[in-house]
Amino acid sequence: MAKNILILGGGNGGTMIANKLRHELSTENWNITVIDRDNRHIYQPSMLLVPFGLDDAKKIVKPRNKYIKPGINFVMDEITNIDTENKKVSTKSGTVFEYDFMVISTGCHPDPTEDEGLAEAMGNDVFTFYDLDSSIQLGKALKEFQGGKLVIDISSLPIKCPVAPLEFAFLADWYFKTRKMRDKVDIHFVTPGPGAFTKPKATKVLTKIAEEKNINITANFGLGLANGEEKWIENLQASERINYDLLVSIPTTIGDKAISDSGIDDGMGYVPTDHHTLKAKKHDNVYVLGDATNVPTSKAGSVVHYEVDVVLYNILSEICGGEAMPMFDGHAT
Ligand SMILES: Cc1cc2nc3c(=O)[nH]c(=O)nc-3n(C[C@H](O)[C@H](O)[C@H](O)COP(=O)(O)OP(=O)(O)OC[C@H]3O[C@@H](n4cnc5c(N)ncnc54)[C@H](O)[C@@H]3O)c2cc1C
Incomplete structure (x- = not known):
């Protein structure tokens, strides 16, 4: 039976890691599911330009599923609970997702x-x-x-x-x-x-x-x-x-409410994450990517680009029976 990789959040990090994993893993052996609350990907850097009329608010919103590759299951739902002991994630609609590996990429937001x-x-x-x-x-x-x-x-x-x-x-x-x-x-x-x-x-x-x-x-x-x-x-x-x-x-x-409600955060909604392997510190088979981590680097799309290859390498390494390597050095540019 195929195993499950569950990706929480279909923003920058979630989309990139899902696509890269799909490229590497066969559909016979691995199901890949991305959960996001909506199908509206906002190109966030342009929110700086919109007030000055330098970009058009309508043009910076695109459907997420346009960028998620075929062979990946995209679910539109609100993640409400993350149970890392039983490797299960629940959503607002009452669906429960089981995982063998999970990537948390739920980002952060001003509150x-x-x-x-x-x-x-x-x-x-x-x-x-x-x-x-x-x-x-x-x-x-x-x-x-x-x-x-x-x-x-x-x-x-x-x-x-x-x-x-x-x-x-x-x-x-x-x-x-x-x-x-x-x-x-x-x-x-x-x-x-x-x-x-x-x-x-x-x-x-x-x-x-x-x-x-x-x-x-x-x-x-x-x-x-x-x-x-x-x-x-x-x-x-x-x-x-x-x-x-x-x-x-x-x-x-702060980080997402589902992270803090599930009691897996550092007090500000961020997941305590190994700074170099990007594995969740307290949970097996869980990686954290992008703004959702508590890694002391910039919360920026550029950082997500560097981190994604580390998470990819380490998940593939673990699948093959190897170890997670401490490859991320925190650089942002
Ligand atoms: C004004 C502004 C300017 C910026 N400029 C730059 C720049 O110039 N250069 C740069 O590198 N970066 C820039 N950034 C930062 C960059 O946009 C973010 O760092 C990047 O998007 C982070 O990616 P992520 O995948 O971690 O989070 P996101 O892309 O934010 O994705 C998180 C996803 O998780 C989903 N999600 C969260 N919680 C739940 C839940 N409970 N249930 C379901 N779905 C959930 C959200 O809907 C979202 O789609 C800027 C950001 C802003 C706001």
């Missing part, structure tokens, strides 16, 4: 309910380009903006694509210059990190560029409270407040 006051403020001069609907609304808000203080705020780290918020600030500088109203807009970049970026060399270069563009940077500011009525944000120590007219927020980012 404004994790930040006090932020969920209530969202939509009212507060938007995030980390979500497609909010990114579209932000585009309208930017168009209507007549001037004032534009604050770009990262609630906490880690976030997906750590450089994207600063890219937003640079694009905002270009956008308002193009509209010939840059002198009416005060652009303010607020981060819990030590500076413009997380790495010192890049920070030096990016700080200089920000200064040239007249972008104000506040570092070491972790979000403690947002007040959508009075339009300010406050740091964790409650010692500093920053007012805004328009707030571009990157809310606290």
Whole structure:
């Protein structure tokens, strides 16, 4: 009887590992199933461009099953429980999937309910380009903006694509210059990190560029409270407040609810993962890929590309009776 490989999440990581495994393993011996809650693959980097009219929201959404190869079973359902002791996964529809090997690639997402006051403020001069609907609304808000203080705020780290918020600030500088109203807009970049970026060399270069563009940077500011009525944000120590007219927020980012509900997370919804083999630390026959891991590297599509070959090699190695090799070195570019 054929054995089962179950892949949780049909985003970047899930799609790539499913296709690569299908290429290597015969359909007689191995069933491969990908579960995702929907059939809408969003090209996430373009959510940064949509507010500035540099990409079209409709064009960045594609059906997932177009990219999942024939011979792979694609199931559209919400994963609700992961039972690694009995090697079973349950979904909202009541289906139970058994696995011999599993890859968890459920990603991560910004969750404004994790930040006090932020969920209530969202939509009212507060938007995030980390979500497609909010990114579209932000585009309208930017168009209507007549001037004032534009604050770009990262609630906490880690976030997906750590450089994207600063890219937003640079694009905002270009956008308002193009509209010939840059002198009416005060652009303010607020981060819990030590500076413009997380790495010192890049920070030096990016700080200089920000200064040239007249972008104000506040570092070491972790979000403690947002007040959508009075339009300010406050740091964790409650010692500093920053007012805004328009707030571009990157809310606290967490892993998927199914991971935390199943009790296999690190407290933030990420699966404790061996940094080099990408095997789940506490569960046999389980690998973790992409943003769902707690590996200390960028949460980025580029990282998923490097990780996928490690997961592929190690699953094939285990199938052939070998061991998982510590091949991932954490590089992101
Ligand atoms: C604004 C922005 C800009 C970015 N720019 C870049 C960039 O320039 N370069 C770069 O390399 N990366 C960039 N990224 C990051 C990149 O998009 C992600 O790191 C990458 O998509 C992660 O792939 P993944 O497979 O781990 O997760 P995802 O692609 O997010 O896939 C996770 C999948 O799991 C599914 N899922 C989760 N939970 C469940 C559940 N319970 N039931 C069913 N399905 C579930 C989701 O529906 C989703 O399809 C950017 C991201 C954003 C938001």
